[in-house]
Amino acid sequence: MSERVLKRQMRGMTVVAVLLCLAVLLAGWWAASALRNMLQQALQSQMETETARYRLDIERRMEVDQQTLRTLSGFAALWETDPQALQHGLEAAAQQGDYTWLGYFDTSGEGFYAAGEQGAQPTSLQEIDGQVAALARNALQGQSGVSRIYTPEGSGYNRFAYAVPAVVDGKVVGAVAAGCSVEAFAGILDTLPDSGRQGAICLISDSGKVLVRPQSLAAGGLAGNVFETPGFGGENGEALRSALLAGESCFVQLKDNNVEYWAFAAPMGVNGWYLLNVQTAQNVSNGIYSLMSFSRWLTVAALLAVLALIWGGYRAIYKRSAEIIQRSCYDPLTGAYNLPRFEDEVRAVLQAGRPYSLAALNVRQFKFINEIFGRAQADTLLCRIKQVIEAGLRPGECFCRSGQDLFYILFLETGRAALKERIQNMMDEVGRYAMSKNRDYQLLLYCGVAVSTEFLDSEPTVQKGLTHVGFALHTARQSIKHSIWFYDTRLHEDEKLVNYVESRMRQALSDGEFTMYLQPKVSLATGKVAGAEALVRWITAEGKTIYPGQFIPVFEDNGFCVELDLYMVEEACKQIAAWQKAGKTPLPLSVNQSKLLFFEADYVERLQAILARYGVPAHMITLEILEGLAMENREELNEKIDRLHAVGFSVSMDDFGSGYSSLNTLAALHIDELKLDRVFLLQQSGTGEERGRQKVILKEILHMARELSISTVAEGVETAADEALLKELGCGLGQGYYYSRPIPAGEFTEKYLRG
Numbered sequence: 001m002s003e004r005v006l007k008r009q010m011r012g013m014t015v016v017a018v019l020l021c022l023a024v025l026l027a028g029w030w031a032a033s034a035l036r037n038m039l040q041q042a043l044q045s046q047m048e049t050e051t052a053r054y055r056l057d058i059e060r061r062m063e064v065d066q067q068t069l070r071t072l073s074g075f076a077a078l079w080e081t082d083p084q085a086l087q088h089g090l091e092a093a094a095q096q097g098d099y100t101w102l103g104y105f106d107t108s109g110e111g112f113y114a115a116g117e118q119g120a121q122p123t124s125l126q127e128i129d130g131q132v133a134a135l136a137r138n139a140l141q142g143q144s145g146v147s148r149i150y151t152p153e154g155s156g157y158n159r160f161a162y163a164v165p166a167v168v169d170g171k172v173v174g175a176v177a178a179g180c181s182v183e184a185f186a187g188i189l190d191t192l193p194d195s196g197r198q199g200a201i202c203l204i205s206d207s208g209k210v211l212v213r214p215q216s217l218a219a220g221g222l223a224g225n226v227f228e229t230p231g232f233g234g235e236n237g238e239a240l241r242s243a244l245l246a247g248e249s250c251f252v253q254l255k256d257n258n259v260e261y262w263a264f265a266a267p268m269g270v271n272g273w274y275l276l277n278v279q280t281a282q283n284v285s286n287g288i289y290s291l292m293s294f295s296r297w298l299t300v301a302a303l304l305a306v307l308a309l310i311w312g313g314y315r316a317i318y319k320r321s322a323e324i325i326q327r328s329c330y331d332p333l334t335g336a337y338n339l340p341r342f343e344d345e346v347r348a349v350l351q352a353g354r355p356y357s358l359a360a361l362n363v364r365q366f367k368f369i370n371e372i373f374g375r376a377q378a379d380t381l382l383c384r385i386k387q388v389i390e391a392g393l394r395p396g397e398c399f400c401r402s403g404q405d406l407f408y409i410l411f412l413e414t415g416r417a418a419l420k421e422r423i424q425n426m427m428d429e430v431g432r433y434a435m436s437k438n439r440d441y442q443l444l445l446y447c448g449v450a451v452s453t454e455f456l457d458s459e460p461t462v463q464k465g466l467t468h469v470g471f472a473l474h475t476a477r478q479s480i481k482h483s484i485w486f487y488d489t490r491l492h493e494d495e496k497l498v499n500y501v502e503s504r505m506r507q508a509l510s511d512g513e514f515t516m517y518l519q520p521k522v523s524l525a526t527g528k529v530a531g532a533e534a535l536v537r538w539i540t541a542e543g544k545t546i547y548p549g550q551f552i553p554v555f556e557d558n559g560f561c562v563e564l565d566l567y568m569v570e571e572a573c574k575q576i577a578a579w580q581k582a583g584k585t586p587l588p589l590s591v592n593q594s595k596l597l598f599f600e601a602d603y604v605e606r607l608q609a610i611l612a613r614y615g616v617p618a619h620m621i622t623l624e625i626l627e628g629l630a631m632e633n634r635e636e637l638n639e640k641i642d643r644l645h646a647v648g649f650s651v652s653m654d655d656f657g658s659g660y661s662s663l664n665t666l667a668a669l670h671i672d673e674l675k676l677d678r679v680f681l682l683q684q685s686g687t688g689e690e691r692g693r694q695k696v697i698l699k700e701i702l703h704m705a706r707e708l709s710i711s712t713v714a715e716g717v718e719t720a721a722d723e724a725l726l727k728e729l730g731c732g733l734g735q736g737y738y739y740s741r742p743i744p745a746g747e748f749t750e751k752y753l754r755g
């Protein structure tokens, strides 16, 4: 998983998390509104019931008051004839204290008036309060009634009055009126079921004026007019006002100082009076309200828990994934990308169709650095290279470490000159790094580059790009002069051949396309053919010959040389067996053996099995190994040689002198034959002085070999002069074009094998 994928997944998770939170919120909101509806309904019905009860109480009180008046008016027939009795009746009723005053008026508007302990006084409708007079006049017309609330001049009290007609023989003869204090209602309103509750029931007019407020109503409660009370404004206040004017009941929610109130106004049906019941939501239905608060807190808590869970999970996943990505995408030593991650980056550039260049940077002799300066120093060097490359990159470019000292770089640059300059700067910068204070070691790098615009493959892939760079790097390593090498046409041809070789090798082996050629080894003393070297040729089905130089290095890289070399041993045995069978004296054959095969655990056994299969004695086979082998595991090499000797094989060291081998190496190895590389003879064509020096070396080698009883073969004998020189120096055998080129086994048999 790349960082990009992780980020995408994290984004996905965030969306899921947000959706989850929204779901929780929605559920919370739904629960809250359901509870709210429940609460509202419970409130409304409770307040309606409560208000109806008060209304009934008030109505009952008013009915009782009026009933008393009606009873009094029954005495009207008596009062008509006996004004004294009327006065006494009024005084007696007034003294009972149910009314603030009592009065009787006859049809002419004249009458008596009694209040409290005072005796009855004569009065007339003109003298009393206009409202009460109007009420009394209505009663004289036969209509009972209740007055609006009024405040007698100078009293400051709120009063109201009743008036009923006094009827004698079906004829209205007068009107009985009585004044009441509204405080009588306050007493009723004070009898709230739960006195500890916040809220109140009061009597108001249809314009909102508070007519009767219970004593329990807090001082800071309702204003003189409910609409002047804070919280009674706004839309809901307006709804209440309209309902009052229309004479309808109304249930509204009000809010003041973050406290929710519910108000229920019910018309009394008298004089525009209303009962207004105001309660806090909490008061009315404590259970539901608590549930509502609880659900609100529960939602918040659930939300927080979900958020905490998501956040925790998110962080844990991110950390874990980041660790995995770090491990799977980065080189643990330097912190640079690793190859798979780098390939992803290159792929993205490739898919975007952007031109780019790939470079492979390597340290010369890194193995040597590792051994001389130690692993820790070599690691520090690698980290230093990483820093230098990093500093030299531009936005969009990247690099990785692949393998020990190999760095791949992706440049978004295609100009050769610019690339060369940038890479050279990096190399110079690394070159300035001192490996050790005490040792003056010049760090050298080499680099292969492939520019995408120069080699547009029909189907470009990252892998192909890296292979191109690999070829350029390989060439750069071989060239001492040019440390930066660009992938070019010649390398392209080489690469094509390698591709062909790798894709065809197995089939070619089973189809017998690998053919054994033989090149004679001639005794310099007698001029007779003493043996031959088996050299492989790949003759394709189309008849094209491919030489070992073109495919052996590839097989050494991919390991196929193990199979090919055993195949060649088998071909050599087959040939010897054929010669034996044909009654010819067989010649010993030399077969080249690669390093990979030589160190295979069951190498000796596999060789023995081949010998056994063809009935060929081991001394007929000489195994040629390269001098490079002697540079590494000398002890292991000698052990293997000893085991081969035990079976009967001869072992020859090939290409001696082409590499780093010394006379010491020669002395230390248990070999039977030494093959001198053709460079010795080539050097004989140099200047006189050089030739002389080389001749001395050659002479020394041959002398030493003789001393060690190692037979000698000179490779690359091309001229009679070469032969003469070798004879003079005492070399045993010669091999080269002077005698014969490698030729097919059949031709060799005809030419050199006598029956």
Ligand code: C2E
Pocket (backbone or CB within 6 Å): 519, 534, 535, 536, 547, 548, 549, 552, 561, 564, 565, 568, 592, 593, 594, 624, 654, 655, 678, 715, 716, 717, 718, 735, 736, 737, 738, 742
């Ligand atoms: P080598 O074992 O040193 O073989 C000698 C090479 O020198 C042969 O090249 C041969 O054709 C060439 N040669 C012989 N005489 C002369 C001469 O007078 N002048 C010049 N210029 N060249 C001469 P070839 O056959 O191309 O083989 C090249 C190398 O490929 C061999 O070098 C050997 O290392 C490797 N090789 C060949 N066959 C096999 C094989 O079956 N297995 C393995 N592992 N390597 C093989």
Ligand code: MG
Pocket (backbone or CB within 6 Å): 533, 592, 624, 654
């Ligand atoms: Mg050889």
Ligand code: MG
Pocket (backbone or CB within 6 Å): 654, 655, 675, 677, 715
């Ligand atoms: Mg050789």
